[in-house]
Amino acid sequence: MDLTLKIWRQASAGATGKFVNYPVSGISEDASFLEMLDVLNESLVMKGEEPVAFDHDCREGICGACSLYINGRPHGPDKGITTCQMHMRNFKDGETIVIEPWRAKPFPVIKDLMVDRSAFDEIIQAGGFISVRTGGVPDANAIPIPKRHADLAMDAAACIGCGACVAACKNASAMLFVAAKVSQFALLPQGKLEASERVRNMVTKMDELGFGNCTNTYACEAECPKEISVSHIARMNREYLVAKVTAPKE
Amino acid sequence: MVKLNAKIPAGPLAEKWTNYKAHQNLVNPANKRKLDIIVIGTGLAGASAAASFGELGFNVKVFCIHDSPRRAHSIAAQGGINAAKNYPNDGDSIYRLFYDTIKGGDYRAREANVYRLAEVSNNIIDQCVAQGVPFAREYGGLLDNRSFGGAQVSRTFYARGQTGQQLLLGAYSALSKEVGSGSVKLYTRRDMMDVVIIDGRARGVIMRNLITGAIERYAAHAVVLATGGYGNVFFLSTNAMASNGSAIWKAYRKGAFFGNPSFTQIHPTCIPVHGDYQSKLTLMSESLRNDGRIWVPKSLDDAEKIRKGQLKPTQLPEEARDYYLERRYPAFGNLVPRDVASRAAKERCDAGYGVGSTGLAVYLDFADAIKRLGKHVIEARYGNLFQMYEKITDENPYETPMMIYPAVHYTMGGIWVDYELQTTVPGLFAAGEANFSDHGANRLGASALMQGLSDGYFVLPYTMQNYLADQIGVPRFKTEAAEFEQAEKETRDRISKLLSINGNNTVDSYHRKLGLIMWDYVGMARNKEGLEKAIGMIRELRVDFWKNVKVPGTNEQVNPELEKALRVADFLELGELMARDALIREESCGGHFREEYQTPEGEALRDDKSFNFVAAWEFTGQESEPVLHKEPLQYEFVEVKQRNYK
Numbered sequence: 001m002d003l004t005l006k007i008w009r010q011a012s013a014g015a016t017g018k019f020v021n022y023p024v025s026g027i028s029e030d031a032s033f034l035e036m037l038d039v040l041n042e043s044l045v046m047k048g049e050e051p052v053a054f055d056h057d058c059r060e061g062i063c064g065a066c067s068l069y070i071n072g073r074p075h076g077p078d079k080g081i082t083t084c085q086m087h088m089r090n091f092k093d094g095e096t097i098v099i100e101p102w103r104a105k106p107f108p109v110i111k112d113l114m115v116d117r118s119a120f121d122e123i124i125q126a127g128g129f130i131s132v133r134t135g136g137v138p139d140a141n142a143i144p145i146p147k148r149h150a151d152l153a154m155d156a157a158a159c160i161g162c163g164a165c166v167a168a169c170k171n172a173s174a175m176l177f178v179a180a181k182v183s184q185f186a187l188l189p190q191g192k193l194e195a196s197e198r199v200r201n202m203v204t205k206m207d208e209l210g211f212g213n214c215t216n217t218y219a220c221e222a223e224c225p226k227e228i229s230v231s232h233i234a235r236m237n238r239e240y241l242v243a244k245v246t247a248p249k250e
Numbered sequence: 251m252v253k254l255n256a257k258i259p260a261g262p263l264a265e266k267w268t269n270y271k272a273h274q275n276l277v278n279p280a281n282k283r284k285l286d287i288i289v290i291g292t293g294l295a296g297a298s299a300a301a302s303f304g305e306l307g308f309n310v311k312v313f314c315i316h317d318s319p320r321r322a323h324s325i326a327a328q329g330g331i332n333a334a335k336n337y338p339n340d341g342d343s344i345y346r347l348f349y350d351t352i353k354g355g356d357y358r359a360r361e362a363n364v365y366r367l368a369e370v371s372n373n374i375i376d377q378c379v380a381q382g383v384p385f386a387r388e389y390g391g392l393l394d395n396r397s398f399g400g401a402q403v404s405r406t407f408y409a410r411g412q413t414g415q416q417l418l419l420g421a422y423s424a425l426s427k428e429v430g431s432g433s434v435k436l437y438t439r440r441d442m443m444d445v446v447i448i449d450g451r452a453r454g455v456i457m458r459n460l461i462t463g464a465i466e467r468y469a470a471h472a473v474v475l476a477t478g479g480y481g482n483v484f485f486l487s488t489n490a491m492a493s494n495g496s497a498i499w500k501a502y503r504k505g506a507f508f509g510n511p512s513f514t515q516i517h518p519t520c521i522p523v524h525g526d527y528q529s530k531l532t533l534m535s536e537s538l539r540n541d542g543r544i545w546v547p548k549s550l551d552d553a554e555k556i557r558k559g560q561l562k563p564t565q566l567p568e569e570a571r572d573y574y575l576e577r578r579y580p581a582f583g584n585l586v587p588r589d590v591a592s593r594a595a596k597e598r599c600d601a602g603y604g605v606g607s608t609g610l611a612v613y614l615d616f617a618d619a620i621k622r623l624g625k626h627v628i629e630a631r632y633g634n635l636f637q638m639y640e641k642i643t644d645e646n647p648y649e650t651p652m653m654i655y656p657a658v659h660y661t662m663g664g665i666w667v668d669y670e671l672q673t674t675v676p677g678l679f680a681a682g683e684a685n686f687s688d689h690g691a692n693r694l695g696a697s698a699l700m701q702g703l704s705d706g707y708f709v710l711p712y713t714m715q716n717y718l719a720d721q722i723g724v725p726r727f728k729t730e731a732a733e734f735e736q737a738e739k740e741t742r743d744r745i746s747k748l749l750s751i752n753g754n755n756t757v758d759s760y761h762r763k764l765g766l767i768m769w770d771y772v773g774m775a776r777n778k779e780g781l782e783k784a785i786g787m788i789r790e791l792r793v794d795f796w797k798n799v800k801v802p803g804t805n806e807q808v809n810p811e812l813e814k815a816l817r818v819a820d821f822l823e824l825g826e827l828m829a830r831d832a833l834i835r836e837e838s839c840g841g842h843f844r845e846e847y848q849t850p851e852g853e854a855l856r857d858d859k860s861f862n863f864v865a866a867w868e869f870t871g872q873e874s875e876p877v878l879h880k881e882p883l884q885y886e887f888v889e890v891k892q893r894n895y896k
Binding site (some may be wrong): 029 | 271301302316319320323326378381391406410412419423425427436461491527532533642644706731758800802808810811830
């Protein structure tokens with residue numbers, strides 16, 4: 001396949017970025033999207049030009065590192081997969097492909113297609129855990145959990161923290177990401193004890209970091225590579241309301 | 251000659267760990283605050299260790315190479331984690347898990363370590379459930395189990411096909427809790443450049459900031475390396491792109507012995523290689539062997555037709571198929587250990603029965619299971635794996651058998667550690683895949699997650715205190731010390747040298763060449779002639795690399811090519827040590843198969859008289875040969891036998 005790549009180049013966080021066109025040729029339909037970028041980068045290195053920087057690691061759709069906005073969609077045109085799992089057979093010979101980084105204020109660009117997603121870690125550090133220490137916990141089968149709840153919790157826990165939900169949202173809202181964690185723990189008896197504090201702390205941190213509000217466009221669910229349902233946002237809203245109403249007075 | 255002391259506690263096997271804990275030294279809470287620990291890596295071992303140290307009250311600095319600790323490659327483990335819970339009431343016990351692991355490792359692991367691993371396996375499951383890890387459950391609300399290779403019981407806990415992800419996110423949440431509370435300081439996008447040794451003890455590290463290129467110094471009372479394995483020396487492997495051997499290689503060069511470097515696991519069920527642009531290989535979980543049946547055509551003629559696309563596998567009648575694992579190993583069938591399954595696939599393909607366009611593939615067929623259980627059951631068990639397979643290959647595994655072939659997956663070898671997970675450098679510890687300790691010459695499925703979390707949650711929090719107990723009077727170190735100065739200078743010189751070569755070949759081109767040498771001569775089957783040839787070829791390639799590699803850009807920027815160049819430079823040294831280790835081990839055991847040493851049926855032939863030891867290699871200088879030390883393995887509690895899965 002012969003393609004034209006229109007790629008966002010930006011030297012550093014403070015620099016002004018711009019699109020640059022790169023022709024690539026002889027790309028196999030069986031190559032993955034990132035392997036196609038590897039081919040481009042090899043040729044740039046040999047020409048003495050700076051290769052395109054992008055985050056990637058496992059290349060099997062689970063680490064959440066890759067984060068490309070392809071032809072106006074996070075992780076590109078195919079449904080339910082990450083950029084690294086996308087193969088070139090999803091594109092047409094001769095096509096121009098536009099590649100941008102995630103664009104959201106809380107995810108500043110570091111270089112080219114790399115962005116800083118440490119805001120997600122900060123939200124988890126604010127409460128995305130169950131406060132147990134190592135050791136001294138009950139037997140794993142001491143508390144039976146209805147299979148339906150365990151399965152729903154797993155659906156939420158499948159989140160890979162890539163940030164596609166934020167990139168897809170016109171408000172740069174992190175609701176789906178936060179809701180997935182809140183929902184996972186709210187569904188499990190182990191997580192219920194501190195559910196109120198958790199949802200309050202995580203939502204407060206999310207707002208503080210500059211993520212926008214949810215206006216129910218469902219773009220996040222549509223673009224989520226793990227197809228996490230917006231029903232988790234509904235569960236989080238319920239949890240949040242209960243937490244606000246029942247919060248102890250200062 | 252240094253005498254290796256594994257520091258195995260006295261007493262009967264089942265009481266060793268209890269005895270150790272009862273008599274070890276502890277550090278009181280007021281003193282813990284004065285002690286600093288550095289942890290490199292945030293996979294299962296690193297994240298769980300850092301979180302646990304933080305909870306105990308130590309000051310912890312934890313470093314990861316990614317933008318977030320949640321991205322460590324533990325996340326990609328699919329199938330499950332073993333534990334001796336015996337919830338299914340099918341005859342499991344701590345002893346049986348221990349025994350299966352020792353036997354699976356082909357009697358090349360330490361009894362005491364493996365027993366401890368089996369012993370704490372149950373605590374791991376309890377811990378993870380308490381953290382909110384959503385393991386698979388039955389309708390009654392209790393935990394579900396499945397089977398993995400090398401075991402006749404169902405002891406594997408799982409979270410769909412994403413067990414590693416869920417366990418890592420559990421450890422990451424524990425770590426995040428400690429980062430939030432301030433006991434652990436997190437440093438992301440950092441690569442370890444060197445270990446700093448002062449007066450014979452590990453006292454700090456040199457890190458490179460991957461965003462700014464800053465070379466940074468950090469001091470501590472102890473350093474833990476939890477940086478994973480070095481399978482990427484083969485270029486194509488199931489490891490993530492950034493997985494590397496540099497941290498442990500630097501430790502080796504600073505005096506930590508390297509244990510069994512040649513012990514590599516080739517995983518039988520990976521998506522076959524296609525195309526020379528390929529950057530990595532994708533694993534299809536071993537759990538698939540619970541329900542999938544492995545076969546190739548019985549006749550060479552059919553195999554030929556399939557390769558040419560004239561015949562489809564679904565058209566081949568039952569009697570024309572050779573279910574070779576079921577035929578050769580009726581007792582374990584498709585669930586033989588990984589090394590056995592991989593070699594059997596290679597044997598069939600080498601004999602001309604392979605399928606796929608390259609002939610380097612065998613079928614993994616779910617037709618029987620779908621008929622027996624229904625498509626929905628198979629979808630519930632393996633849905634994400636089937637989807638992943640379809641995205642990569644463009645074939646629907648519900649309708650046509652999967653094609654698989656062995657690929658490099660895991661390294662049993664690693665930094666030599668004693669029972670306390672301490673290396674030969676005092677104060678330097680190694681955990682998880684980075685150490686050599688628990689899997690002998692072959693790791694059983696679902697045991698890597700177990701070992702990573704065992705080391706981090708339940709072993710290091712004890713053994714670290716035993717080390718630090720006599721360090722309470724040692725004040726915090728200043729990073730101005732001459733040893734830091736020297737280590738930083740060496741790092742800067744190395745980087746400057748790489749950037750100044752400006753040759754004609756990319757870093758990846760060297761990595762690919764190294765990978766091919768390793769796969770051809772230090773891969774699934776090895777022999778004396780090939781290994782000697784490989785050593786020469788690697789040396790030549792290394793010389794060429796330092797003359798002709800092209801690394802663009804500068805140090806003071808985001809520079810992925812420089813990151814890769816630093817790693818490949820280390821792989822070019824590590825690869826040689828692997829070949830050397832494989833050369834001196836004149837026997838076959840587990841994943842190490844020397845063609846000269848096999849039974850008439852083609853099984854691995856161990857030589858317990860001469861090779862019942864851990865090979866621990868000591869670095870003696872860039873130009874001089876490494877020195878081999880032997881830690882004899884004593885089997886007091888199990889009878890050493892020829893492995894038999896028939």
